[in-house]
Amino acid sequence: MAASVPEKPSLDGVEQKWSEAWESLGVYNFDRSTTRDQVYSIDTPPPTASGSLHIGHVFSYTHTDTIARYQRMRGKNVFYPMGWDDNGLPTERRVQNYYGVSCDPSLPYDPTFRPPAEPPKQAIPISRPNFIALCDELTKEDEKAFEALFRRLGLSVDWSLQYATIDTRSRRASQRAFLRNLARGEAYSQDAPTLWDVDYKTAVAQAELEERERPAAYHALAFHKTDGSGDIVIETTRPELLPACVALVAHPDDERFKSHFNTTVRIPLFDVEVPVLAHSLAQPDKGSGVAMICTFGDTTDVTWWRELNLPTRAIVGRDGRIISDAPTVITSERGIANYAELAGKSVKQAQTRIVELLGQSGEMLGEPKAITHPVKFYEKGDRPLEIVASRQWYIRNGGREEAVRAEMQKRGRELNWVPEFMWHRYENWVGGLNGDWLISRQRFFGVPIPLWYALDTDGEPRFETPLVPSEARLPIDPSTDVPDGYTEDQRGKPEGFSGDPDIFDTWATSSLTPEIAGGWEEDNDLFNRVFPMDLRPQGHDIIRTWLFSTVVRSHFEHGSVPWHNAALSGWILDPDRKKMGKSKGNAVTPLSMLEEHGSDAIRYWAASGRPGVDTALDPAQMKIGRKLAIKMLNATKFVLGILGESDAPPISAITAPVDQALLKKLGVLIDEATKAFDAYDYARALEKAESFFWFFCDDYVELVKGRAYGQQGDAAGASAKAALATTLNVLQRLFAPIVPFVTEEIWSWWQAGSVHAQSWPTSGDVSVGNVGDLLVLDVASNTLMAARRAKTEAKRSMRTEIALMKVTDSTARLAALRLVEADLREAGAITALELSEGEFCYTVVLADPV
């Protein structure tokens, strides 16, 4: 078809022009009529809706998009949905502030409730369903902004395939999956010591921990032996837990303490008698070699408590304060008085006070020795975690059963990890689990645990036999919905029922993204066409959470891995090589970068980052991307100008040796790019295509333009034109996954349809038979370069004529040179040519200045 090239090609406005065209043409629509083997399905990460997108999102989502576009061109029907993670604490906090409301799950649903126009000073308590409705409303706005940015970035998502992790479909899937876990015995509740955030007042899972170096101090405390034979001195960083002490412990082989085992001592200040016990976890080289076990100071205490069958004497409440009632074992007068000094104080205040008391009583030896040590925090929290006993729901994940752990590790090995070494992180994590997956949270905004409990005659819940809704009723909210066989007026009454007040942790729902996006049990026809999915792209920091939990759910529900490939993206580093934190003031908004450099340039930068490799935020790389896009505009315009109005000759017209060589080189490029994309290495594909493209522009086009204009006759011209047209066409397709806007623009100048709907080229497409010698191209390039060098070194214009070129080279290379001699002559690289065999050497004589 005749080309229609703009007078002055430009990148201005291509993002808007083409993203609108793609939407209206439905270029990226998923076609649900195809079978599983024709589908390529992607479990897109749902970004957190209440944050803001940062450049890291742009980076990693671009990687996925290049794969999606490649697979689409390979003829796959790409299932590329978008989710929004609007479920969880960030949204909860935002909604509270934005509307001036607070969630009270004990309140009934009010269908007429509307928040006031201005948030009131005093937060309005509302029911959980009302609260969720507001969360839904507010996150919709954020999601629109995110979608606009992703569209501008050129993500080839099918925007009709959207979900939010709090929407009805997700809540239903989350509750359904849980009820099935419950029915099969994979989910259970247990009253047990749990890591607890005292500010959020919720239990926290192992996967959500992080350690922070905090100042602390060793306090040396003397425990008097009850037999009067002296003292045992322990060192502790948490003297305030003395009333919760249930034993001392030392290593069984520690000679210093062997004689003390199974004797008793009295706790300083409180006079409670506790035993001295032996356990192999006690470390002789730590502190004084003997530790006090409290319920509970840290996770080791929990292990000791469980394995040594110790009693529970909890003193830290869920608000992080010392509870008012002293353990009943404290009976001495001073013990009761000392406890009263601590009751109601925060842990920190209690520590200050107890150190004073210990000083007065003389039971602390010397001054506290300041240290810093790692302390466990909830990753979103501000105060150290406490350990409190509470009833929580768990899903088995291998943390307590070797057999389940082995199954999870086997699933990990079934995945193709990109890059491969990321698998070690999974293996490491699963191998190090020390408890099952805690899924319940004492928060409001999230998917409610879909259970009620029958109340006995005393009004106490029967936790062992929860009341379970039928799947047909889902999603339910037990705070307002009523179990079958009961009426609302029985809520909270003896012999009545109560709803489980808790919600699922956000990972308990997002571990089901393949099921939610794929329409599991809602649209099984669709689900069977997309599951198990082909690709899970995600950050390597959430292997232990999102990736692992998704594997756990899929393993139990479907008996398979949830996807076949897991591609882990790297971090964006700021120019100081530090991980770019959202709190860092230097964070540039993605939109401003897209506006400044253009979407293709940003994508080029992103695609230059190898899979899984941390990459610096580098504006220089973006500028190169923009330069490439502009070069593509200009080169296309030029080549189309050479090709003229009539159709380009077919590939069979390619007869000139240099053209045959070009096609051969092009075939090699196609194979390399294909192999790279198949291995999820978009960066390598780009690198290869880019270097070919610059060679094509700088050398090949320069070399053959004269012949293509017809200066060596029609047949020779047709050969050049066919090679130019074929190569241009192929290059546009090869670049399409990386820089979709400029390729669509230049494709539209001379081809019908969207370039993104074209097939991926194969080396077979460009084969001209077993001909073409790459040596011809190499020699031609060398000759062109020798001519340019001579002009540059003589500080002469590139228009300067070459009077004579003497070439000494091998027989084969001289033969190759003769095959492009005419083209070189027309390109101005030679006029007179002298050839001789020998050591490689070019001598160039320039014409005299005019």
Add this chain to the structure above:
RNA sequence: GGGCGUUUAGCUCAGUUGGUAGAGCGCUUCCCUUACAAGGAAGAUGUCGGGGGUUCGAGUCCCUCAACGCCCACCA
């Protein structure tokens, strides 16, 4: 303490069955060449982290050490 990754030109990084060190940026010099001056051409630049080994030959394979980064671990 365990695991993983990184270490190649001033900077950012390629280097895939072991075979004479690469790209881009930056730098120097030159050129308005009717596709491109927000461009083009050419040039300079490296004990490939250290040490040892295998080999005719090692940036590439093996051992070892070091630095940096990340993950994990029972952190009294």
